[in-house]
Amino acid sequence: xxxxxxxxxxxxxxxxSADVDAYxxxxxxxxxxxxxxxxxxxxxxxxxxxxxxxxxxxxxxxxKGALVAYAAFKDHCSFFPCQASLIDQMKDELxxxxxxxxxxxxxxxxxLPAALVKKMVKARIAENxxxxxxxxx
Numbered sequence: 001x002x003x004x005x006x007x008x009x010x011x012x013x014x015x016x017s018a019d020v021d022a023y024x025x026x027x028x029x030x031x032x033x034x035x036x037x038x039x040x041x042x043x044x045x046x047x048x049x050x051x052x053x054x055x056x057x058x059x060x061x062x063x064k065g066a067l068v069a070y071a072a073f074k075d076h077c078s079f080f081p082c083q084a085s086l087i088d089q090m091k092d093e094l095x096x097x098x099x100x101x102x103x104x105x106x107x108x109x110x111x112l113p114a115a116l117v118k119k120m121v122k123a124r125i126a127e128n129x130x131x132x133x134x135x136x137x
Contacts, residue, residue, distance in 0.1 A: 015053030023059055030109035031072035035059070037111040038070050038079065045118050047125065061121075064128040068121055072108065079104040079112060081120050083127060090120070 020039070024032055042061055043052075050063040058080070060069035069080040076098075081087065084102040087094060093116060098105040106112050 015055075017052040019054045020052055020059040023054060023057075027072050031077060034077055034106075034108060034111045035070055035072055037114075038077070038117060041111075041114045041117040042068060042070075042121050045121050045125075063125060064132040067124050067128060075108070076105045077108055077111075079106070079117070079120070081124055083124060086120060086123055086127075089123075093119075 024036060024039070027035065039059065046061055046067070047063055050061050050067065052059070052061050054060065055062075055066070055069055058069045058071040060080075060082075061067040066082040068082055071078050071080075080103055082102070087099050087102065087104060091099075094104060097112075104112070
């Protein structure tokens with residue numbers, strides 16, 4: 001796995017949205033602006049109790065478990081839906097992007113369409129809520 005272009009604390013250390021701010025501030029343009037748009041889109045649809053921080057050195061959101069993450073790399077940005085099957089389920093909508101197990105890659109200078117990000121995040125929210133309901137007695 002390639003390293004992200006910004007260094008960050010280890011996954012086990014508690015992090016916050018301030019750590020995500022620092023991660024983004026270290027990125028060169030155009031990756032910074034691209035990921036700031038992706039972040040804003042994610043924030044626009046997540047429930048109020050969602051937390052944001054770094055996981056494995058990447059900006060990530062948690063809501064009843066891992067929700068989604070994103071990162072910048074040398075020659076692309078990636079969106080991680082934290083559920084590989086979602087990429088398979090949406091393969092027709094993602095046909096114009098490079099995908100691999102659990103990862104959706106997009107250009108450094110072109111954010112994913114907001115509607116696509118919202119759809120994926122909402123699907124992840126629903127999945128995490130469903131799993132949380134199954135776990136509760």
